[in-house]
Amino acid sequence: MVEKFSLKDALFNQQKVEYLAVLITGAYPTFKADKFVSQIIKEFPNLELKQRITCIREQLERQLPGDFEGALIILLKTLPRELDPDKTDDDFGDFIFAPLADFVAKNGLENRYLSLSFNALAQMTKRFSCEDAIRYFINKYPDESFVFMKNMSKSNNYHQRRLASEGLRPRLPWCIGIKFEHQKAIAILDTLYFDKTRFVVRSVANHLNDIAKFDANLVIKTLEKWQKEDRQKNKKEFIFLMQHSLRTLVKQGNENALAMLGYQSNPKISIENFECKEVQITLGNYLNFSFTIKTKQDEKLMIDYKIIYPTHNQRKSEKVFKIKKITLKENALIVIQKKHLFRVMSSRKLYPGEYKIQLQINGKNFAEDKFRLIF
Known part of the structure:
Protein backbone atom coordinates (compact mmCIF):
# COMPACT_ATOMS: atom_id res chain seq x y z
CA MET A 1 0.00 0.00 0.00
CA VAL A 2 1.36 3.41 -0.99
CA GLU A 3 1.80 5.67 2.04
CA LYS A 4 -0.16 8.92 1.81
CA PHE A 5 2.00 12.01 1.32
CA SER A 6 2.08 14.34 4.32
CA LEU A 7 3.15 17.92 3.64
CA LYS A 8 3.66 18.70 7.33
CA ASP A 9 5.96 15.67 7.71
CA ALA A 10 7.89 16.58 4.57
CA LEU A 11 8.50 20.15 5.73
CA PHE A 12 8.88 19.60 9.47
CA ASN A 13 10.49 16.36 10.62
CA GLN A 14 13.31 15.15 12.85
CA GLN A 15 15.98 15.60 10.19
CA LYS A 16 14.91 19.20 9.59
CA VAL A 17 14.80 20.01 13.31
CA GLU A 18 18.24 18.47 13.84
CA TYR A 19 19.57 20.57 10.95
CA LEU A 20 18.22 23.73 12.60
CA ALA A 21 19.67 22.68 15.96
CA VAL A 22 23.13 22.25 14.42
CA LEU A 23 22.97 25.75 12.94
CA ILE A 24 21.87 27.29 16.23
CA THR A 25 24.60 25.46 18.15
CA GLY A 26 27.17 26.89 15.76
CA ALA A 27 26.00 30.38 16.70
CA TYR A 28 25.29 29.61 20.37
CA PRO A 29 27.56 26.82 21.69
CA THR A 30 25.69 26.39 25.01
CA PHE A 31 22.45 25.60 23.16
CA LYS A 32 20.97 22.30 24.37
CA ALA A 33 20.41 20.79 20.95
CA ASP A 34 19.40 17.30 22.09
CA LYS A 35 16.74 18.64 24.43
CA PHE A 36 15.52 21.05 21.74
CA VAL A 37 15.10 18.23 19.20
CA SER A 38 13.57 15.68 21.58
CA GLN A 39 10.99 18.12 22.99
CA ILE A 40 9.86 19.15 19.51
CA ILE A 41 9.72 15.67 17.98
CA LYS A 42 7.69 14.46 20.96
CA GLU A 43 5.02 17.05 20.16
CA PHE A 44 4.99 16.75 16.35
CA PRO A 45 2.59 13.76 15.94
CA ASN A 46 -0.28 15.79 17.42
CA LEU A 47 0.43 19.00 15.51
CA GLU A 48 -0.57 20.35 12.11
CA LEU A 49 1.79 22.31 9.89
CA LYS A 50 1.41 25.80 11.37
CA GLN A 51 1.27 24.37 14.88
CA ARG A 52 4.69 22.85 14.28
CA ILE A 53 6.06 26.30 13.49
CA THR A 54 4.65 27.52 16.80
CA CYS A 55 6.10 24.52 18.63
CA ILE A 56 9.61 25.21 17.35
CA ARG A 57 9.29 28.91 18.11
CA GLU A 58 8.22 28.15 21.68
CA GLN A 59 11.24 25.90 22.19
CA LEU A 60 13.47 28.68 20.89
CA GLU A 61 11.93 31.02 23.45
CA ARG A 62 12.74 28.54 26.22
CA GLN A 63 16.38 28.05 25.24
CA ARG A 81 23.69 31.22 3.03
CA GLU A 82 21.16 33.28 1.11
CA LEU A 83 19.06 31.57 -1.54
CA ASP A 84 20.48 31.64 -5.06
CA PRO A 85 19.94 35.23 -6.31
CA ASP A 86 20.10 34.08 -9.94
CA LEU A 261 -7.86 39.40 -22.57
CA GLY A 262 -9.39 39.71 -26.04
CA TYR A 263 -12.69 37.87 -25.51
CA GLN A 264 -16.01 39.23 -26.74
CA SER A 265 -18.74 39.22 -24.12
CA ASN A 266 -21.35 38.06 -26.65
CA PRO A 267 -19.66 35.70 -29.09
CA LYS A 268 -21.65 34.85 -32.21
CA ILE A 269 -21.98 31.14 -31.66
CA SER A 270 -24.67 28.52 -31.24
CA ILE A 271 -24.62 25.56 -28.88
CA GLU A 272 -26.21 22.26 -29.77
CA ASN A 273 -26.74 18.97 -27.91
CA PHE A 274 -25.51 20.07 -24.51
CA GLU A 275 -26.40 17.18 -22.25
CA CYS A 276 -25.25 15.01 -19.38
CA LYS A 277 -24.82 11.36 -20.31
CA GLU A 278 -26.03 10.33 -16.85
CA VAL A 279 -29.09 11.63 -15.04
CA GLN A 280 -27.84 10.07 -11.81
CA ILE A 281 -24.34 9.26 -10.56
CA THR A 282 -22.84 7.92 -7.35
CA LEU A 283 -20.00 9.44 -5.36
CA GLY A 284 -16.65 8.37 -6.80
CA ASN A 285 -17.87 8.28 -10.40
CA TYR A 286 -17.64 10.61 -13.38
CA LEU A 287 -20.30 12.85 -14.86
CA ASN A 288 -19.88 12.79 -18.64
CA PHE A 289 -21.20 15.62 -20.77
CA SER A 290 -20.76 16.89 -24.31
CA PHE A 291 -21.83 19.69 -26.65
CA THR A 292 -21.29 21.16 -30.10
CA ILE A 293 -20.18 24.72 -30.89
CA LYS A 294 -20.93 26.38 -34.23
CA THR A 295 -19.46 29.79 -35.05
CA LYS A 296 -21.01 32.55 -37.16
CA GLN A 297 -17.77 34.51 -37.42
CA ASP A 298 -14.14 34.22 -36.28
CA GLU A 299 -14.18 33.87 -32.50
CA LYS A 300 -11.77 33.66 -29.60
CA LEU A 301 -13.47 31.54 -26.94
CA MET A 302 -12.86 30.78 -23.28
CA ILE A 303 -14.89 27.66 -22.56
CA ASP A 304 -15.73 26.79 -18.95
CA TYR A 305 -18.41 24.94 -17.07
CA LYS A 306 -20.04 25.70 -13.75
CA ILE A 307 -21.27 23.18 -11.19
CA ILE A 308 -24.03 24.43 -8.88
CA TYR A 309 -24.06 22.39 -5.67
CA PRO A 310 -26.75 21.85 -3.05
CA THR A 311 -25.73 22.52 0.56
CA HIS A 312 -26.91 21.43 3.99
CA ASN A 313 -29.08 24.54 4.45
CA GLN A 314 -30.80 24.43 1.02
CA ARG A 315 -28.68 27.27 -0.30
CA LYS A 316 -26.62 26.79 -3.45
CA SER A 317 -22.88 27.10 -3.96
CA GLU A 318 -21.06 27.07 -7.26
CA LYS A 319 -17.62 26.60 -8.78
CA VAL A 320 -16.31 27.27 -12.28
CA PHE A 321 -14.00 24.76 -14.00
CA LYS A 322 -11.87 25.28 -17.10
CA ILE A 323 -12.29 23.36 -20.34
CA LYS A 324 -10.16 25.16 -22.91
CA LYS A 325 -9.28 28.39 -24.69
CA ILE A 326 -9.65 28.18 -28.44
CA THR A 327 -9.76 30.37 -31.55
CA LEU A 328 -12.20 29.27 -34.24
CA LYS A 329 -12.80 30.43 -37.80
CA GLU A 330 -16.16 31.47 -39.19
CA ASN A 331 -18.59 28.57 -39.72
CA ALA A 332 -16.44 26.23 -37.67
CA LEU A 333 -17.98 23.27 -35.87
CA ILE A 334 -16.39 21.57 -32.89
CA VAL A 335 -17.62 18.79 -30.64
CA ILE A 336 -16.34 18.80 -27.05
CA GLN A 337 -16.60 15.93 -24.60
CA LYS A 338 -15.75 16.33 -20.93
CA LYS A 339 -16.00 14.38 -17.70
CA HIS A 340 -16.07 15.56 -14.09
CA LEU A 341 -15.14 13.34 -11.16
CA PHE A 342 -17.28 13.60 -8.03
CA ARG A 343 -15.13 12.49 -5.12
CA VAL A 344 -14.65 13.26 -1.46
CA MET A 345 -12.76 16.55 -1.09
CA SER A 346 -11.28 18.41 1.86
CA SER A 347 -12.14 21.77 0.27
CA ARG A 348 -15.85 21.14 -0.35
CA LYS A 349 -18.37 18.84 1.28
CA LEU A 350 -20.69 17.13 -1.18
CA TYR A 351 -24.32 16.43 -0.43
CA PRO A 352 -26.75 14.11 -2.20
CA GLY A 353 -29.43 15.78 -4.27
CA GLU A 354 -30.02 17.70 -7.47
CA TYR A 355 -27.09 19.43 -9.13
CA LYS A 356 -26.97 21.77 -12.10
CA ILE A 357 -24.24 22.12 -14.71
CA GLN A 358 -23.95 25.22 -16.87
CA LEU A 359 -21.85 25.83 -19.97
CA GLN A 360 -20.07 29.19 -19.67
CA ILE A 361 -18.37 30.71 -22.71
CA ASN A 362 -16.68 34.10 -22.51
CA GLY A 363 -18.38 34.57 -19.17
CA LYS A 364 -21.93 33.93 -20.44
CA ASN A 365 -24.17 30.95 -19.78
CA PHE A 366 -25.16 29.22 -23.02
CA ALA A 367 -26.76 25.98 -21.85
CA GLU A 368 -27.47 23.91 -18.77
CA ASP A 369 -28.60 20.50 -17.61
CA LYS A 370 -29.41 18.74 -14.35
CA PHE A 371 -28.40 15.48 -12.69
CA ARG A 372 -28.57 13.86 -9.27
CA LEU A 373 -25.76 12.72 -7.00
CA ILE A 374 -26.52 9.80 -4.70
CA PHE A 375 -24.44 8.25 -1.93
Whole structure:
Protein backbone atom coordinates (compact mmCIF):
# COMPACT_ATOMS: atom_id res chain seq x y z
CA MET A 1 0.00 0.00 0.00
CA VAL A 2 1.36 3.41 -0.99
CA GLU A 3 1.80 5.67 2.04
CA LYS A 4 -0.16 8.92 1.81
CA PHE A 5 2.00 12.01 1.32
CA SER A 6 2.08 14.34 4.32
CA LEU A 7 3.15 17.92 3.64
CA LYS A 8 3.66 18.70 7.33
CA ASP A 9 5.96 15.67 7.71
CA ALA A 10 7.89 16.58 4.57
CA LEU A 11 8.50 20.15 5.73
CA PHE A 12 8.88 19.60 9.47
CA ASN A 13 10.49 16.36 10.62
CA GLN A 14 13.31 15.15 12.85
CA GLN A 15 15.98 15.60 10.19
CA LYS A 16 14.91 19.20 9.59
CA VAL A 17 14.80 20.01 13.31
CA GLU A 18 18.24 18.47 13.84
CA TYR A 19 19.57 20.57 10.95
CA LEU A 20 18.22 23.73 12.60
CA ALA A 21 19.67 22.68 15.96
CA VAL A 22 23.13 22.25 14.42
CA LEU A 23 22.97 25.75 12.94
CA ILE A 24 21.87 27.29 16.23
CA THR A 25 24.60 25.46 18.15
CA GLY A 26 27.17 26.89 15.76
CA ALA A 27 26.00 30.38 16.70
CA TYR A 28 25.29 29.61 20.37
CA PRO A 29 27.56 26.82 21.69
CA THR A 30 25.69 26.39 25.01
CA PHE A 31 22.45 25.60 23.16
CA LYS A 32 20.97 22.30 24.37
CA ALA A 33 20.41 20.79 20.95
CA ASP A 34 19.40 17.30 22.09
CA LYS A 35 16.74 18.64 24.43
CA PHE A 36 15.52 21.05 21.74
CA VAL A 37 15.10 18.23 19.20
CA SER A 38 13.57 15.68 21.58
CA GLN A 39 10.99 18.12 22.99
CA ILE A 40 9.86 19.15 19.51
CA ILE A 41 9.72 15.67 17.98
CA LYS A 42 7.69 14.46 20.96
CA GLU A 43 5.02 17.05 20.16
CA PHE A 44 4.99 16.75 16.35
CA PRO A 45 2.59 13.76 15.94
CA ASN A 46 -0.28 15.79 17.42
CA LEU A 47 0.43 19.00 15.51
CA GLU A 48 -0.57 20.35 12.11
CA LEU A 49 1.79 22.31 9.89
CA LYS A 50 1.41 25.80 11.37
CA GLN A 51 1.27 24.37 14.88
CA ARG A 52 4.69 22.85 14.28
CA ILE A 53 6.06 26.30 13.49
CA THR A 54 4.65 27.52 16.80
CA CYS A 55 6.10 24.52 18.63
CA ILE A 56 9.61 25.21 17.35
CA ARG A 57 9.29 28.91 18.11
CA GLU A 58 8.22 28.15 21.68
CA GLN A 59 11.24 25.90 22.19
CA LEU A 60 13.47 28.68 20.89
CA GLU A 61 11.93 31.02 23.45
CA ARG A 62 12.74 28.54 26.22
CA GLN A 63 16.38 28.05 25.24
CA LEU A 64 17.58 31.37 23.83
CA PRO A 65 18.55 34.35 26.01
CA GLY A 66 15.56 36.10 27.56
CA ASP A 67 16.33 39.50 26.05
CA PHE A 68 15.10 39.93 22.49
CA GLU A 69 18.22 41.67 21.23
CA GLY A 70 20.51 38.93 22.47
CA ALA A 71 18.33 36.18 21.05
CA LEU A 72 18.09 37.97 17.72
CA ILE A 73 21.87 38.17 17.37
CA ILE A 74 22.00 34.39 17.72
CA LEU A 75 19.19 33.79 15.22
CA LEU A 76 20.83 36.02 12.62
CA LYS A 77 24.13 34.16 13.08
CA THR A 78 22.15 30.92 12.67
CA LEU A 79 20.97 31.80 9.16
CA PRO A 80 22.54 29.77 6.32
CA ARG A 81 23.69 31.22 3.03
CA GLU A 82 21.16 33.28 1.11
CA LEU A 83 19.06 31.57 -1.54
CA ASP A 84 20.48 31.64 -5.06
CA PRO A 85 19.94 35.23 -6.31
CA ASP A 86 20.10 34.08 -9.94
CA LYS A 87 16.94 32.00 -9.80
CA THR A 88 13.75 33.62 -11.01
CA ASP A 89 10.86 31.49 -9.79
CA ASP A 90 9.48 29.11 -7.15
CA ASP A 91 12.38 29.43 -4.72
CA PHE A 92 10.55 29.57 -1.40
CA GLY A 93 13.49 28.33 0.62
CA ASP A 94 13.36 25.94 3.56
CA PHE A 95 10.26 25.99 5.77
CA ILE A 96 12.36 25.08 8.81
CA PHE A 97 13.33 28.78 9.03
CA ALA A 98 9.73 29.94 9.36
CA PRO A 99 9.88 29.65 13.19
CA LEU A 100 12.72 32.19 13.24
CA ALA A 101 10.53 34.82 11.59
CA ASP A 102 7.69 33.80 13.90
CA PHE A 103 10.03 34.42 16.83
CA VAL A 104 10.58 37.98 15.60
CA ALA A 105 6.85 38.55 15.12
CA LYS A 106 5.97 37.36 18.60
CA ASN A 107 8.90 38.84 20.55
CA GLY A 108 10.00 41.89 18.55
CA LEU A 109 6.61 43.55 18.17
CA GLU A 110 7.48 46.57 20.26
CA ASN A 111 8.21 50.09 19.07
CA ARG A 112 11.72 50.05 20.58
CA TYR A 113 12.54 46.93 18.55
CA LEU A 114 11.06 48.01 15.20
CA SER A 115 14.33 48.74 13.45
CA LEU A 116 15.90 45.50 14.70
CA SER A 117 12.84 43.45 13.76
CA PHE A 118 12.54 44.91 10.28
CA ASN A 119 16.24 44.32 9.63
CA ALA A 120 15.93 40.72 10.86
CA LEU A 121 12.93 39.98 8.62
CA ALA A 122 14.74 41.55 5.67
CA GLN A 123 17.58 39.06 6.20
CA MET A 124 15.40 36.06 7.01
CA THR A 125 13.21 36.48 3.95
CA LYS A 126 16.28 35.76 1.82
CA ARG A 127 16.16 32.22 3.26
CA PHE A 128 12.41 31.71 3.66
CA SER A 129 9.59 34.14 2.95
CA CYS A 130 8.55 36.25 5.96
CA GLU A 131 5.16 37.08 4.42
CA ASP A 132 3.27 35.91 7.52
CA ALA A 133 5.55 37.46 10.14
CA ILE A 134 5.50 40.93 8.57
CA ARG A 135 1.70 41.04 8.79
CA TYR A 136 1.81 41.33 12.60
CA PHE A 137 3.84 44.52 12.16
CA ILE A 138 1.53 45.81 9.43
CA ASN A 139 -1.42 45.52 11.80
CA LYS A 140 0.29 47.23 14.74
CA TYR A 141 2.54 49.71 12.91
CA PRO A 142 0.93 50.28 9.47
CA ASP A 143 2.82 53.47 8.59
CA GLU A 144 6.25 52.24 9.64
CA SER A 145 5.62 48.88 7.97
CA PHE A 146 4.59 50.56 4.73
CA VAL A 147 7.87 52.49 4.64
CA PHE A 148 9.72 49.20 5.23
CA MET A 149 7.79 47.47 2.43
CA LYS A 150 8.50 50.34 0.04
CA ASN A 151 12.20 49.92 0.78
CA MET A 152 11.91 46.18 0.18
CA SER A 153 10.22 46.82 -3.18
CA LYS A 154 13.36 48.64 -4.34
CA SER A 155 15.80 45.96 -3.15
CA ASN A 156 18.31 44.25 -5.42
CA ASN A 157 17.20 40.93 -3.91
CA TYR A 158 14.08 39.53 -5.52
CA HIS A 159 12.97 37.73 -2.35
CA GLN A 160 12.80 41.08 -0.60
CA ARG A 161 10.94 42.61 -3.54
CA ARG A 162 8.44 39.75 -3.47
CA LEU A 163 7.90 40.27 0.26
CA ALA A 164 6.73 43.82 -0.47
CA SER A 165 3.84 42.48 -2.54
CA GLU A 166 3.15 39.16 -0.83
CA GLY A 167 3.10 40.52 2.71
CA LEU A 168 0.49 43.16 1.81
CA ARG A 169 -1.88 40.80 0.00
CA PRO A 170 -5.42 41.34 1.33
CA ARG A 171 -6.27 37.63 1.43
CA LEU A 172 -2.99 35.77 1.76
CA PRO A 173 -3.66 32.04 2.35
CA TRP A 174 -2.52 30.45 5.63
CA CYS A 175 -1.69 33.86 7.12
CA ILE A 176 -3.31 36.29 9.51
CA GLY A 177 -5.57 38.96 8.05
CA ILE A 178 -4.39 42.56 7.85
CA LYS A 179 -6.20 45.85 8.35
CA PHE A 180 -4.56 47.86 5.61
CA GLU A 181 -5.93 50.09 2.87
CA HIS A 182 -5.68 47.91 -0.22
CA GLN A 183 -5.62 50.98 -2.47
CA LYS A 184 -2.44 52.19 -0.79
CA ALA A 185 -0.57 49.00 -1.66
CA ILE A 186 -0.98 49.73 -5.38
CA ALA A 187 1.86 52.24 -5.08
CA ILE A 188 4.17 49.34 -4.25
CA LEU A 189 2.79 47.12 -7.00
CA ASP A 190 3.47 49.99 -9.43
CA THR A 191 7.20 49.37 -8.92
CA LEU A 192 6.98 45.57 -9.10
CA TYR A 193 4.66 44.59 -11.96
CA PHE A 194 7.47 44.83 -14.53
CA ASP A 195 9.95 42.90 -12.38
CA LYS A 196 12.37 40.63 -14.25
CA THR A 197 11.57 37.63 -12.03
CA ARG A 198 8.42 35.53 -12.41
CA PHE A 199 8.40 34.93 -8.63
CA VAL A 200 7.72 38.64 -8.07
CA VAL A 201 5.33 39.07 -11.01
CA ARG A 202 3.24 36.11 -9.84
CA SER A 203 2.96 37.68 -6.39
CA VAL A 204 1.76 40.94 -7.94
CA ALA A 205 -0.83 39.01 -9.97
CA ASN A 206 -2.01 37.11 -6.89
CA HIS A 207 -2.21 40.39 -5.02
CA LEU A 208 -4.45 41.89 -7.71
CA ASN A 209 -6.55 38.74 -7.82
CA ASP A 210 -7.13 39.11 -4.07
CA ILE A 211 -8.31 42.68 -4.60
CA ALA A 212 -10.54 41.59 -7.50
CA LYS A 213 -12.74 39.66 -5.08
CA PHE A 214 -13.99 42.91 -3.53
CA ASP A 215 -12.81 45.82 -5.74
CA ALA A 216 -12.91 44.75 -9.39
CA ASN A 217 -12.80 48.29 -10.75
CA LEU A 218 -9.47 49.05 -9.07
CA VAL A 219 -7.90 45.94 -10.64
CA ILE A 220 -9.16 46.82 -14.13
CA LYS A 221 -7.99 50.44 -13.83
CA THR A 222 -4.58 49.37 -12.50
CA LEU A 223 -3.98 46.92 -15.34
CA GLU A 224 -5.14 49.47 -17.92
CA LYS A 225 -2.68 52.00 -16.48
CA TRP A 226 0.17 49.51 -16.56
CA GLN A 227 -0.70 48.54 -20.11
CA LYS A 228 -0.40 52.18 -21.19
CA GLU A 229 2.86 52.65 -19.29
CA ASP A 230 4.37 49.70 -21.18
CA ARG A 231 7.18 49.23 -18.65
CA GLN A 232 7.04 45.43 -18.83
CA LYS A 233 9.04 44.92 -22.02
CA ASN A 234 8.48 41.17 -21.99
CA LYS A 235 5.03 41.01 -23.65
CA LYS A 236 4.48 37.37 -22.71
CA GLU A 237 5.17 38.23 -19.08
CA PHE A 238 2.59 41.01 -19.14
CA ILE A 239 0.03 38.67 -20.68
CA PHE A 240 0.78 36.22 -17.86
CA LEU A 241 0.31 39.03 -15.34
CA MET A 242 -3.08 39.98 -16.78
CA GLN A 243 -4.35 36.41 -17.05
CA HIS A 244 -3.31 35.56 -13.52
CA SER A 245 -4.64 38.82 -12.07
CA LEU A 246 -8.02 38.50 -13.77
CA ARG A 247 -8.72 34.81 -13.21
CA THR A 248 -11.41 35.37 -10.57
CA LEU A 249 -13.11 38.10 -12.60
CA VAL A 250 -13.01 35.90 -15.71
CA LYS A 251 -14.72 33.08 -13.85
CA GLN A 252 -17.35 35.58 -12.74
CA GLY A 253 -17.90 36.63 -16.35
CA ASN A 254 -16.70 40.20 -15.81
CA GLU A 255 -16.99 41.83 -19.25
CA ASN A 256 -14.14 44.30 -18.72
CA ALA A 257 -11.77 41.54 -17.63
CA LEU A 258 -12.70 39.37 -20.59
CA ALA A 259 -12.28 42.29 -22.98
CA MET A 260 -8.77 42.97 -21.64
CA LEU A 261 -7.86 39.40 -22.57
CA GLY A 262 -9.39 39.71 -26.04
CA TYR A 263 -12.69 37.87 -25.51
CA GLN A 264 -16.01 39.23 -26.74
CA SER A 265 -18.74 39.22 -24.12
CA ASN A 266 -21.35 38.06 -26.65
CA PRO A 267 -19.66 35.70 -29.09
CA LYS A 268 -21.65 34.85 -32.21
CA ILE A 269 -21.98 31.14 -31.66
CA SER A 270 -24.67 28.52 -31.24
CA ILE A 271 -24.62 25.56 -28.88
CA GLU A 272 -26.21 22.26 -29.77
CA ASN A 273 -26.74 18.97 -27.91
CA PHE A 274 -25.51 20.07 -24.51
CA GLU A 275 -26.40 17.18 -22.25
CA CYS A 276 -25.25 15.01 -19.38
CA LYS A 277 -24.82 11.36 -20.31
CA GLU A 278 -26.03 10.33 -16.85
CA VAL A 279 -29.09 11.63 -15.04
CA GLN A 280 -27.84 10.07 -11.81
CA ILE A 281 -24.34 9.26 -10.56
CA THR A 282 -22.84 7.92 -7.35
CA LEU A 283 -20.00 9.44 -5.36
CA GLY A 284 -16.65 8.37 -6.80
CA ASN A 285 -17.87 8.28 -10.40
CA TYR A 286 -17.64 10.61 -13.38
CA LEU A 287 -20.30 12.85 -14.86
CA ASN A 288 -19.88 12.79 -18.64
CA PHE A 289 -21.20 15.62 -20.77
CA SER A 290 -20.76 16.89 -24.31
CA PHE A 291 -21.83 19.69 -26.65
CA THR A 292 -21.29 21.16 -30.10
CA ILE A 293 -20.18 24.72 -30.89
CA LYS A 294 -20.93 26.38 -34.23
CA THR A 295 -19.46 29.79 -35.05
CA LYS A 296 -21.01 32.55 -37.16
CA GLN A 297 -17.77 34.51 -37.42
CA ASP A 298 -14.14 34.22 -36.28
CA GLU A 299 -14.18 33.87 -32.50
CA LYS A 300 -11.77 33.66 -29.60
CA LEU A 301 -13.47 31.54 -26.94
CA MET A 302 -12.86 30.78 -23.28
CA ILE A 303 -14.89 27.66 -22.56
CA ASP A 304 -15.73 26.79 -18.95
CA TYR A 305 -18.41 24.94 -17.07
CA LYS A 306 -20.04 25.70 -13.75
CA ILE A 307 -21.27 23.18 -11.19
CA ILE A 308 -24.03 24.43 -8.88
CA TYR A 309 -24.06 22.39 -5.67
CA PRO A 310 -26.75 21.85 -3.05
CA THR A 311 -25.73 22.52 0.56
CA HIS A 312 -26.91 21.43 3.99
CA ASN A 313 -29.08 24.54 4.45
CA GLN A 314 -30.80 24.43 1.02
CA ARG A 315 -28.68 27.27 -0.30
CA LYS A 316 -26.62 26.79 -3.45
CA SER A 317 -22.88 27.10 -3.96
CA GLU A 318 -21.06 27.07 -7.26
CA LYS A 319 -17.62 26.60 -8.78
CA VAL A 320 -16.31 27.27 -12.28
CA PHE A 321 -14.00 24.76 -14.00
CA LYS A 322 -11.87 25.28 -17.10
CA ILE A 323 -12.29 23.36 -20.34
CA LYS A 324 -10.16 25.16 -22.91
CA LYS A 325 -9.28 28.39 -24.69
CA ILE A 326 -9.65 28.18 -28.44
CA THR A 327 -9.76 30.37 -31.55
CA LEU A 328 -12.20 29.27 -34.24
CA LYS A 329 -12.80 30.43 -37.80
CA GLU A 330 -16.16 31.47 -39.19
CA ASN A 331 -18.59 28.57 -39.72
CA ALA A 332 -16.44 26.23 -37.67
CA LEU A 333 -17.98 23.27 -35.87
CA ILE A 334 -16.39 21.57 -32.89
CA VAL A 335 -17.62 18.79 -30.64
CA ILE A 336 -16.34 18.80 -27.05
CA GLN A 337 -16.60 15.93 -24.60
CA LYS A 338 -15.75 16.33 -20.93
CA LYS A 339 -16.00 14.38 -17.70
CA HIS A 340 -16.07 15.56 -14.09
CA LEU A 341 -15.14 13.34 -11.16
CA PHE A 342 -17.28 13.60 -8.03
CA ARG A 343 -15.13 12.49 -5.12
CA VAL A 344 -14.65 13.26 -1.46
CA MET A 345 -12.76 16.55 -1.09
CA SER A 346 -11.28 18.41 1.86
CA SER A 347 -12.14 21.77 0.27
CA ARG A 348 -15.85 21.14 -0.35
CA LYS A 349 -18.37 18.84 1.28
CA LEU A 350 -20.69 17.13 -1.18
CA TYR A 351 -24.32 16.43 -0.43
CA PRO A 352 -26.75 14.11 -2.20
CA GLY A 353 -29.43 15.78 -4.27
CA GLU A 354 -30.02 17.70 -7.47
CA TYR A 355 -27.09 19.43 -9.13
CA LYS A 356 -26.97 21.77 -12.10
CA ILE A 357 -24.24 22.12 -14.71
CA GLN A 358 -23.95 25.22 -16.87
CA LEU A 359 -21.85 25.83 -19.97
CA GLN A 360 -20.07 29.19 -19.67
CA ILE A 361 -18.37 30.71 -22.71
CA ASN A 362 -16.68 34.10 -22.51
CA GLY A 363 -18.38 34.57 -19.17
CA LYS A 364 -21.93 33.93 -20.44
CA ASN A 365 -24.17 30.95 -19.78
CA PHE A 366 -25.16 29.22 -23.02
CA ALA A 367 -26.76 25.98 -21.85
CA GLU A 368 -27.47 23.91 -18.77
CA ASP A 369 -28.60 20.50 -17.61
CA LYS A 370 -29.41 18.74 -14.35
CA PHE A 371 -28.40 15.48 -12.69
CA ARG A 372 -28.57 13.86 -9.27
CA LEU A 373 -25.76 12.72 -7.00
CA ILE A 374 -26.52 9.80 -4.70
CA PHE A 375 -24.44 8.25 -1.93
